Amino acid sequence: MLNPAVSPSDEPLDARRLQQFLCVAEYSGFSRAAERLHLSQQAISSSVAKLEAQLGVTLFDRTGRQVRLTAAGEALREGASVLLAAGQVLARQVRDAAATQRRPFVVAHTPAVTSEEVHGVLEPVRTGMPDVSVTAVQMFPRDLESAVLDGTVDLALRRGITVPATLAAAVIAYHPLRIAVARGHRFAGRPTVAIRDLHDERIVVWAPPGKSFYTDFILSTCRRAGFEPTLVVNRIQGTTPASAVLDYPDAVALVTAPPGAALGGAVEVIDLADPPLAPVQAVWLPHTRSAIRDLLTTGDNPGSSLPMPHE
Structure with missing residues (x-):
């Protein structure tokens, strides 16, 4: 929304004003932002006002107890964090170029x-x-x-x-999906398994649907094969994906590890027929x-x- 009281300018945005704007947005108020930045509230208000004048928009709705971002303010917040981060990266690259030992x-x-x-x-x-x-x-x-x-x-x-x-x-x-099973599972020893063969199996995942693209990818793969999978979330996080079946020996895990024995033979990784590509x-x-x-x-x-x- 254009503020008729100001005339926009094409001058580059000031990094310090952007940082102060982001602080006001984060704390939903000028006084808390001023405390956080160890500046006066008047200084913060003036900085934001100059930013609004430069852009020709109103960045905050100041009608309530807490200031709220306008649509223009939301757009600036989204872009400002990236712009400031890019500036920090550039500064680091310049220092690295002059350093005798690169990071x-x-x-x-x-x-x-x-x-x-x-x-x-x-x-x-x-x-x-x-x-x-x-x-x-x-x-x-x-x-x-x-x-x-x-x-x-x-x-x-x-x-x-x-x-x-x-x-x-x-x-x-892209990596082809395979299945990992514990030694002794009914699929162990098979050269290949089809996705549709998993319809009666519990499938170990690392996060619930909607919390992980990989889980959503597995869910979508099963649905395309014509069944709704039974998922169980692995209680051990951060380990090698093939290890997921060690605590769930009756279940399978969809992994991208190479086929064959894994984890000292405790797990077997089996090729999928017509494997989906992760x-x-x-x-x-x-x-x-x-x-x-x-x-x-x-x-x-x-x-x-x-x-x-x-x-």
């Missing part, structure tokens, strides 16, 4: 993408930029977005296809540049177990 490129991955799969996905960097140091860390899905935004992580890998509102993303690899999605901060990231996100990735489908 490692940090890649986070969810437990659904194993360390071995991360190593395969990183093949273009390992061969194309052998002098680059990369650190891979495992994180739960709920922590990935904030880690990318605050610069703790340079690139995140997850099983997903939807793009977070504040981040950029691309699918860079995507690996790379997530990063928009408005940033990275030669390392470009190697991973452009073209077919040899770390994929199968060629990238052409969409």
Whole structure:
């Protein structure tokens, strides 16, 4: 909504004013934001007023006890956090360019993408930029977005296809689904199993439907095969996916591990007939540049177990 009292300007947005605006939005008030930033309330109000004048919009509804973001304010909050984070990344890249020892490129991955799969996905960097140091860390899905935004992580890998509102993303690899069963399960020893054969099986997942793309992907795969699966959420989180059946020996788990014996023979991984392909999605901060990231996100990735489908 345009504020008729002000004339908008095309000048670049001031980072300090954006930080103060975000603080007011977070605490729903100027006084609490002033306390948090150790500034006077008048200074915060003046800063936000100048930002509104520059943009030609009203950012807050000030009619109630708590200030509330307008539609324009919501749009600014969503973009401001990304813009400020990109500025921090640029400052770090400039410092790194002048440093004698470069910081490692940090890649986070969810437990659904194993360390071995991360190593395969990183093949273009390992061969194309052998002098680059990369650190891979495992994180739960709920922590990935904030880690990318605050610069703790340079690139995140997850099983997903939807793009977070504040981040950029691309699918860079696919891995075929297989099933893991405990030794002694009725499927053990079979060369292959069809998805429809799982209709009477309990399927171990790592989060409830709606909380994990990987769970939703498994649920959708079963429904396309014509049945509603019986899901059980694994009580052990963060371990190798194939280990899920150790505590549920009568159940199966859908994994991307290679076929054959696993975990010292306690688990067997079996090929699925016509296997669905589980995507690996790379997530990063928009408005940033990275030669390392470009190697991973452009073209077919040899770390994929199968060629990238052409969409």
